[in-house]
Each structure stands twice: as structure tokens, then as C-alpha cells.
Amino acid sequence: MLSRPKVETCPKLKVNRTSGVLIAVAVAILVRAFCVIYTIVWSRLINNYKFSNDLLCGINGGVTRGAGRNGEVGTLWQYVRCFSQWDGEYFLRLSLNETEYLYEQNHAFFPSLPLVIIFAKKLLPKAIQNADTCLLHVILAVIINNFFFIVATVGIYVFPFIYFKERQNLENGHVLCTMNEENCFYLHHFKDKEECNRFSFFLSIIYSFSIGNVHVISFYNESIFSCFSIWGFNFLQLSLNSHKRKYSFEILSVISFFIASLFRSNGILFLIPLFFFNVHSCTFFQHCYSVLLHNVGEEKHKKKIDIFFHFSSKKVVLFFVLHWLKALIEAIIVLSPFLIYQLYAYHLYCMDNDDGWKEENKKFYSFLANFVKSPYFYLDIKKYRNYENKTVLRSTPWCSKTFPFVYNYIQHKYWNVNFLKFLTEPRVNIVYAAPVYFISFHSVVMFFTRNYFIPSKMLMIFNPLFGNITHLCVLTLYLLLFAHNEIILRLVISSPIFYLHYAYLLKYFEKWNWLFFANLLYFFVGPPLFGTYIAWT
Structure with missing residues (x-):
């Protein structure tokens, strides 16, 4: 339950969007x-x-x-x-x-x-390239990660505009793009553009003081991953909001999710928002939504007839098939970094390649270059079936699995990742990660209990935030059940809906001020523990 709203005791600050972005960037840099x-x-x-x-x-x-x-x-x-x-x-x-x-x-x-x-490093002047390699690599990592975090901060700033205020000026105007106080409780306080400006600015400041702040300035990949994750979500909604440029924004969103998937295995979870985006943009499901929304008092039998009447022409059927073929291609694109990386490991450890091949492909980028040159050689399924029928020396047991993914095997063997580890091997990590899990699950519960739909709760899947909230829910459950629980502190910065919900609670409800205290505690405790190799992985 939410407590009573905060009472405004001072004049509201007027924040222009452009100046707000610039100030947010300046704060993020500082x-x-x-x-x-x-x-x-x-x-x-x-x-x-x-x-x-x-x-x-x-x-x-x-x-x-x-x-x-x-x-x-x-x-x-x-x-x-x-x-x-x-x-x-x-x-x-x-x-x-x-x-x-x-x-x-x-x-x-x-x-x-x-x-x-x-x-x-290769883009730098020769004099700098000849500097100490370790030193240069770490400095480059710090600079690059800070840059992408600042870009992510801009993305988090415009997130509320894209999902809330910009919906008033839609070019296509179809029914799926309607969002109001009945189906989105966040809109209870966004009465005008100025309030949305103020909230976006507040949201960007909260994001700048993120719980996983030390990881986005270090030799980690969370900063780049989060940047493209946030902008991927933004581009998805811009595609739904726009008519003339919807395909351009859709391509940008797929590219963003693809780039993010290059950096982390949980990039495969971007299939969730992509799927619901394709549901929202599919003309058949738009027709279903209209029928269910407007034919409230009619019999179910007549509703079914009205729904499937959409396929009365061959042209509509063709467009329906093409739409989901496009969705399949988008899914393959997002999955491809993970699959290629697994394929590299399979060839490295499971295939009986000669020494010349191993020497040529021992570095991943060399393998990737060869894969791009001759993809058929690596994607020939018959070749892998033949290897299954031969007695091939396999150095590790994962090679003979039905789905031979090295990632799952090594996480279990070398990194002690087990199902329900927080119960079988309780550690203090789950305690200090608890506030983040609480906020995540609270946002999910509030979405499903406070977003009312008429005539049916089934229409909830058409809410523009449904893909975001489902992605956060699956990510949180996965980290709680199958991973080291504390890594949610750094992975959650890739979820814009998490910070939207978190900032909303802080700004409009007094009861949740303790969350910001926990945030500041982690903000100041994390770097000393991380930098001295005590904790905070």
C-alpha cells in the first residue's frame, strides 16, 4: 500500500526540458x-x-x-x-x-x-599507445564507462516523456496508445508538462546516485549494457508513438538491444519487451483490443466472430505472417551474440580441430572474423551430428549436453551458482540486496494491482509498460533464484522502469523516504568495499 502523498510546502520549480537535460548531464559528470x-x-x-x-x-x-x-x-x-x-x-x-x-x-x-x-586504444596517438598497457586499459575503461553512463542518464531523463507526455501528440492515434490514470497509477501526479519535467529531472538525479555506482566507473560492462538497454526501451516506445518514423525507431531499438546483448548474457531477456512490442504493433492484436474494449455487453460468440473477421482478406493474412517473420528475425538478431559466443567455446573445447585451426582461432575476434567470412562452415548442423556419432575427446562434460552451453556449466562449476542458493547457503549478500529486490517486486505488484482495465484484466498486456514490468520481474526472479543475489545492485541500473518506480515513491510518498537513505548508504559504502577488495562484487 502507498502512504499519503507528500504535501508541497514550497513553490514548484519550473524546469525546461532542454535545460533539464543539460543540468542532469552536469550533475551526472560531477x-x-x-x-x-x-x-x-x-x-x-x-x-x-x-x-x-x-x-x-x-x-x-x-x-x-x-x-x-x-x-x-x-x-x-x-x-x-x-x-x-x-x-x-x-x-x-x-x-x-x-x-x-x-x-x-x-x-x-x-x-x-x-x-x-x-x-x-588503436584510435589514440602512437605516443599514448606506447604507454604502459595495464594502466592505459584501466584508464580507458573508466573513461568509456563514465561516458556511457552519462548517455544512459539522458535516456532515463527522457523515459517518462516518451511513455507519458509524448502520448498526447501521437501521429497514428490508434487505441493501444491511450494511457491515463485508470490504467497507469504513475499518471496520478503527472497533471501537466511541467510536472513531468520536474519528475524527469528528479529521476535523472536519483539515477546519477545509483546503488551500483562503483561498477559503472570500473572495468565492468554494466555501464555500456545499461546505456543501450535504456535507449532500446525508449526507441521501442517511440516506434509505437510515431507513424512516419516507426520503422526507423524499431530498427534503432533492435540495434540497441543487439549491442547490449554483446556485453552480457542476460541480454536474451530483451526478447520479452520485443515480443510485447510486436504484439502491440500487430494489426490483428490492435483489432482484438478494439473489439474487447468497445463490445463490452456483447456475447462471447459474437466477439469471436468480430475478432477473426479481421482475416477476411488474403492481404491481411500475408501482412500478419510477415509481421511475425520480422519479429522472429529481430529475436534472432538479439540472440545472436550469445549464440556465437557459445559456438566459439564449443569449437574451442569440444570439436577435434587441428592445431592450425586452434592457433588461428584462439582469440575470439579472430574466430568472429572467420565466422563472418564463412558462416555456413560453422552453422552446418550435419557436421555437429557427425561429431556426435564419433568418439571425440571432450575435455569437459558440457560438450555432450543436448544444449552444450558453456556459460551455464562454468557458472555452476567455477562460480558456485546454484538454484535457491540464498536458502541452501545463506549469506549476508541477500540482506544488503534486499531493498533492491523489495523495490523491484513492489513495482511489479503495484502494476498488477493498481492498473485497472475495463472490461477485462486480460487487456493489461496492451499497457505500454507491460513489456518493461515483465522484463524487470523475470530479471529479478532470475537473479534471486539462479544467481549471486548481490549482483542485482549493478544489473538493475539497466531497467528504466525500476528507477521510474523508485523515484516515483520517493518524490510523491513520504513513507518511502527510508529507501533513499539506503541508497545513499550503498552509494558511500560500496566504493570503499569494492576498491579495497573487501566486498561489493
């Missing part, structure tokens, strides 16, 4: 700079007991990479090494090895971020 300095300070105050990255980079007299080492390089490395802790160590190692996977457990980390670092 907060990012503060987080970087704050993390460095704590890493220098508390001695870090883990020196694996120092050994990897040859800081203490070991093997050198790049330019010759000197005191200045060693000193600067001591300041930035805190950004390559935990998972960052593996991303750093992959970038140094040019995406060569030397160990099976490293396949838990997608190669896209190391590739971004490698190619970004």
Missing part, C-alpha cells in the same frame, strides 16, 4: 568525478591484500607490458588499480590477451568490453 576520486581515496587509505593484478601487469619487477616501467607508472597504477578489482580483473586480463580465453572459467565474461578497450 557525481561520476566524485565517485572516481572517492574510490581512489579509500583504496589508498586501506591496504589491499590482493596483488594479482600487480603480478599480471608486472608492477613488482615482473614481466612488463608496453612501455618501460618507471616510478611514475608504478605510482599512477597504485591509484587506478582499484577499478580493476573483482570481475574487472578478468576483463583486464582478456584485454591484455586480446580476447584469448586461456582458461575455461573465463568464459563467464563476454569479450565485448575488452574489444572496445583494444579498438579504442
Whole structure:
């Protein structure tokens, strides 16, 4: 239940959209700079007991990479090494090895971020390229991740406009684009454009102080993933809002989700919003919605006749088939990064390839280049069936599975990921992650209990936010049941509906102010624990 709304005691601030975006960007930059300095300070105050990255980079007299080492390089490395802790160590190692996977457990980390670092380095002047490799890679990761987080902040700022206020000026005007206080309780306080401006600004500030702030400034891929996730959701709704440019926005959304899927395996969950987008944009389902909405008192038999009357012409049937073929292609595009990565691991560990092939394809980007040149060679199903019939030496048991995915196997074997681990092996992680789980599930419950539809609750699937809320629900359940529970602190920043709900509770209801206290606590506690390799993975 929601408590009584906050009472406004001061004049409302007028925020222009353009100036609001600029101020939000400025705040995001300042907060990012503060987080970087704050993390460095704590890493220098508390001695870090883990020196694996120092050994990897040859800081203490070991093997050198790049330019010759000197005191200045060693000193600067001591300041930035805190950004390559935990998972960052593996991303750093992959970038140094040019995406060569030397160990099976490293396949838990997608190669896209190391590739971004490698190619970004090549764009720099030669003098900078010859600098210390480890140092340069970490600095590049920090700069790139902060940049994409700022772009994500702009995306989160315009999110309410796209889903709420911009719906008043639709070009196509079909019934599915109607959203009001009856079917969206967030609109109870968005009475005018100015209020939406103020809320968007407040939302962007809350996002700048995100719970997973240290992960978006470190050698992690959450920042880029979240950026393209948020803009993918924005482009999906813009496609529904627009008529003349709907296909352009749809293509941009698929591209955004595709790029995000290059960085994390949970990118496959973008199939959820894509599916409901295609339901909303399908003319048959639009017809069904109209029939169910306007023929309230009619008999069910007549409703069925009216619904299937839509297929009275062959042209309509053809367009229906083409629409879902397009949806299938979009799904394949979003799935392709995950599948290609699994295919690379299968060829690396399960196929009896000769030494020449292994040497040529040991680095992921080399395998990817060869895959693009001759995809049929790698997608020939008959070849894999023949291997199943032969006695082939398989180094790991996952090779003989019906669906031989290395990712699931290594998460269980090397990273101790188990079903219901928070019950079988209780840890404190679930306790400090509890507020985020609470907000996520609260947003889901509020959506299904406060969004009233007439004449049937079945029409809830046509709500523009349904794909967002379902995506958040599945993501949260998956992280709770099948993953290390604490990683929701950093993965949830990719969900705009989570921060929309969170900011809405903070701004309009006094009861939930304690959530912001928890947010600030995590904001200030996370960097010291992360940078000193104590906790906060």
C-alpha cells in the first residue's frame, strides 16, 4: 500500500526540458568525478591484500607490458588499480590477451568490453599507445564507462516523456496508445508538462546516485549494457508513438538491444519487451483490443466472430505472417551474440580441430572474423551430428549436453551458482540486496494491482509498460533464484522502469523516504568495499 502523498510546502520549480537535460548531464559528470576520486581515496587509505593484478601487469619487477616501467607508472597504477578489482580483473586480463580465453572459467565474461578497450586504444596517438598497457586499459575503461553512463542518464531523463507526455501528440492515434490514470497509477501526479519535467529531472538525479555506482566507473560492462538497454526501451516506445518514423525507431531499438546483448548474457531477456512490442504493433492484436474494449455487453460468440473477421482478406493474412517473420528475425538478431559466443567455446573445447585451426582461432575476434567470412562452415548442423556419432575427446562434460552451453556449466562449476542458493547457503549478500529486490517486486505488484482495465484484466498486456514490468520481474526472479543475489545492485541500473518506480515513491510518498537513505548508504559504502577488495562484487 502507498502512504499519503507528500504535501508541497514550497513553490514548484519550473524546469525546461532542454535545460533539464543539460543540468542532469552536469550533475551526472560531477557525481561520476566524485565517485572516481572517492574510490581512489579509500583504496589508498586501506591496504589491499590482493596483488594479482600487480603480478599480471608486472608492477613488482615482473614481466612488463608496453612501455618501460618507471616510478611514475608504478605510482599512477597504485591509484587506478582499484577499478580493476573483482570481475574487472578478468576483463583486464582478456584485454591484455586480446580476447584469448586461456582458461575455461573465463568464459563467464563476454569479450565485448575488452574489444572496445583494444579498438579504442588503436584510435589514440602512437605516443599514448606506447604507454604502459595495464594502466592505459584501466584508464580507458573508466573513461568509456563514465561516458556511457552519462548517455544512459539522458535516456532515463527522457523515459517518462516518451511513455507519458509524448502520448498526447501521437501521429497514428490508434487505441493501444491511450494511457491515463485508470490504467497507469504513475499518471496520478503527472497533471501537466511541467510536472513531468520536474519528475524527469528528479529521476535523472536519483539515477546519477545509483546503488551500483562503483561498477559503472570500473572495468565492468554494466555501464555500456545499461546505456543501450535504456535507449532500446525508449526507441521501442517511440516506434509505437510515431507513424512516419516507426520503422526507423524499431530498427534503432533492435540495434540497441543487439549491442547490449554483446556485453552480457542476460541480454536474451530483451526478447520479452520485443515480443510485447510486436504484439502491440500487430494489426490483428490492435483489432482484438478494439473489439474487447468497445463490445463490452456483447456475447462471447459474437466477439469471436468480430475478432477473426479481421482475416477476411488474403492481404491481411500475408501482412500478419510477415509481421511475425520480422519479429522472429529481430529475436534472432538479439540472440545472436550469445549464440556465437557459445559456438566459439564449443569449437574451442569440444570439436577435434587441428592445431592450425586452434592457433588461428584462439582469440575470439579472430574466430568472429572467420565466422563472418564463412558462416555456413560453422552453422552446418550435419557436421555437429557427425561429431556426435564419433568418439571425440571432450575435455569437459558440457560438450555432450543436448544444449552444450558453456556459460551455464562454468557458472555452476567455477562460480558456485546454484538454484535457491540464498536458502541452501545463506549469506549476508541477500540482506544488503534486499531493498533492491523489495523495490523491484513492489513495482511489479503495484502494476498488477493498481492498473485497472475495463472490461477485462486480460487487456493489461496492451499497457505500454507491460513489456518493461515483465522484463524487470523475470530479471529479478532470475537473479534471486539462479544467481549471486548481490549482483542485482549493478544489473538493475539497466531497467528504466525500476528507477521510474523508485523515484516515483520517493518524490510523491513520504513513507518511502527510508529507501533513499539506503541508497545513499550503498552509494558511500560500496566504493570503499569494492576498491579495497573487501566486498561489493
